[in-house]
Amino acid sequence: MRRKVTSLLLGLGLFGGAFAATAGSAQGHGYTDSPVSRQQLCGNGTVRNCGQIQWEPPSVEGPKGFPTRGPADGQICAGGNGRFSELDDPRGGNWPATSLTAGQNHTFVWRISARHATTDFRYYITRDGYDPTKPLTRADLDPQPFLTVPFGGRQPGSTVSHSGVLPRKSGKHLILGVWTIADTGNAFYACSDVKF
Template identity: 85%
Template sequence: MRRRITSFVLGLGIAGASLLVTTGSAQSHGYTDAPISRQQLCGNGTVRNCGQIQWEPPSVEGPKGFPARGPVDGTICAGGNGRFSELDDPRGGAWPATKVTGGQSYTFRWRIEARHATTDFRYYITKDGYDPAKPLTRADLDPQPFLTVPFGGRLPGSTVTHAGVLPQKSGKHLILGVWTIADTGNAFYACSDVTF
């Protein structure tokens, strides 16, 4: 009897460990915190009613190849992942925004929780006339990234920073950060609302 109880408890421990490995932050990878991303705003409790992303801010992973491929329009901020669809909800344009200045140097920062061989980091910005009250589409973005940082397959550190010059814009915009992984078919997506 004692042997059966020990085996049962051991089996529960293994099942629990397997569950931990396949769910939650064990699959997390990275997100931008400068400018602060929507997923971090949910994760730190600044924005409420965020669903699962509040526990998994670094997990916004989707197909790579943006903008030719990748998440479909209207699902870009969630990386095409329906579990995180709250990130695609424009909330009437009321997402908190980081104040920035066009034409000025800015240091972008990613927090990396699981390192991957990296192709590059790319930063896109919305066009003039962007409506922050609507879900993000490719047509809303300038077609070329304003900053591309090649990484040549190297592994990033736990914090990655990139200095770049912000485009000349005014009003509310959105910056889309895309971290492209070299050895998988995926990339990580981070939407940051900004006000110029």
């Protein structure tokens, strides 16, 4: 009898520890709402077969320092997080794309569920000739962000908006938003498919 009780308590302890570890990662942090990110499309049900990201759209966190460091090529949209690898799948170039006008002002919006001291928000865009049927690599991106918004270590609110001029592009492209955290070794990544 004593062995059964000990086994039961051990099992409950392991379950509780696993539950706490899983629940901790589900708290989320942030994602781009405009232009709509892949994780938001999965979270709101617009895109199906997304795996775990459908329940955790704000949780695409990975190493900071992009582009010299950070997630490996082909794993950028998931922030290098294997649990969210569906975000790196180009789906044959068929992710829904937000229509944008090249050279015009656009208001970028982040939805933030856990506020962090912030270094900056940076936006990269794919080069001309980008192939949306292949996973994103650094070589696909213009080397410099087209918009950088310094934050000086401040904490953002639950919604962050800032405007910038869109690059002169045509056709289908991908915008990579990187929210760099000031007081941890991580950043948040959001890939938004767009069409000019």
